[in-house]
Amino acid sequence: SGSLLKQIPAVTSEVYDVTGAGDSLISAIALALTVPGVDIETAVKIGNYTAGVAVRKIGTTAVTPAELKDLIELHLMNKAVNV
Numbered sequence: 001s002g003s004l005l006k007q008i009p010a011v012t013s014e015v016y017d018v019t020g021a022g023d024s025l026i027s028a029i030a031l032a033l034t035v036p037g038v039d040i041e042t043a044v045k046i047g048n049y050t051a052g053v054a055v056r057k058i059g060t061t062a063v064t065p066a067e068l069k070d071l072i073e074l075h076l077m078n079k080a081v082n083v
Contacts, residue, residue: 011048011071013055013056013071014055014056016056016057017055017058017059019060020061021051024050024054025054028046028050028051028063029043050068053067
């Protein structure tokens with residue numbers, strides 16, 4: 001039987017502090033799901049990237065759109081190089 005669960009691997013990142021990473025993940029997923037046409041898988045990927053930015057910071061600080069964009073671009077660039 002087919003599974004309804006799909007694993008989405010975490011974005012590897014330098015971890016400095018995990019404080020707020022879960023909150024960042026959930027907030028990003030919720031925000032992404034308010035955009036028409038965004039499915040749950042895409043929302044979770046965006047949340048994953050957002051948490052990846054959060055753990056690179058010390059303490060609880062906001063993740064900016066620019067930081068999120070930079071990490072996504074870096075990850076996509078690294079994937080393209082490693083293909």
